[in-house]
Amino acid sequence: METLQTIETKIDKLIEQNKKAIEMTEAELVKANQAISDAQAKLVQAQKEINSEKYVEAKGDLWTAERTKEFHEGRLKELTRDPLVTYEEYHALIADIFRLADEEQDTFFTPAVAKLMEIITLGDNAIKARERVNEVLKKLEKDISKNNEDYKKAKNGWILSDFFSGLSYTPRNALYGYQYSLKEMAENFKKGQS
Known part of the structure; x- marks a missing residue:
């Protein structure tokens, strides 16, 4: 039988999972920003050396790093903005909490x-x-x-x-x-x- 404690544990677990996912995504964003900086530096170096092969490689690295950053920014928005449960699950949790609280008050x-x-x-x-x-x-x-x-x-x-x-x-x-x-x-x- 579900208790207020099991519901709270479930909620805490969802919050903790979301927090960890946000931290991981923020860490990936830091890596993506570093990859962009590295690719831009390689691009400048290739231009100085007038090395088209290094330039194309640096351009590809830059494109990949920018798409990676874009991906993680979108993911971070989802993690910080979107609810962790569906509308139905949310209202079911509320109903369960109220029912259990009423039983306790009785x-x-x-x-x-x-x-x-x-x-x-x-x-x-x-x-x-x-x-x-x-x-x-x-x-x-x-x-x-x-x-x-x-x-x-x-x-x-x-x-x-x-x-x-x-x-x-x-x-x-x-x-x-x-x-x-x-x-x-x-x-x-x-x-x-x-």
């Missing part, structure tokens, strides 16, 4: 949803704990204080606002206050995996 979603569900369960437990405290407070207010209005006031006679509508507990840090958002997030995570 491996993060599953534990994330599990952790969210743990937090939601803790929130549910926090709600139950708050309700339990409110039940105890209700007993204290109704059965112990007998809803005595004096108990709802401070010693100086002021009405205690927390007691005005009846005793109830509201925690400073209420985990259950995030229940809806967490449940919605967990549902969105689950939908994202579908």
Whole structure:
């Protein structure tokens, strides 16, 4: 089965092959330029010596060196400009990379949803704990204080606002206050995996 690593290895291999081909072609261009210089020097020497045989040979060497240079320049353009794979191969690689990346991302979603569900369960437990405290407070207010209005006031006679509508507990840090958002997030995570 193909993995992101095997695709990356394939891509790296293509890049390396292209790089080596460019380096080889550039080296051949250097040789071709040197051959042109050598042929031109031979041509000048043959003219000085008035030696037609050497002149024709130098002219042939020059022509060959110039065609060789032309060939390698064209090859270098191809190597630096033309894509290394076909259009179809390119888009197939993209599709494979996206598919594999999505599969990898899904491996993060599953534990994330599990952790969210743990937090939601803790929130549910926090709600139950708050309700339990409110039940105890209700007993204290109704059965112990007998809803005595004096108990709802401070010693100086002021009405205690927390007691005005009846005793109830509201925690400073209420985990259950995030229940809806967490449940919605967990549902969105689950939908994202579908």
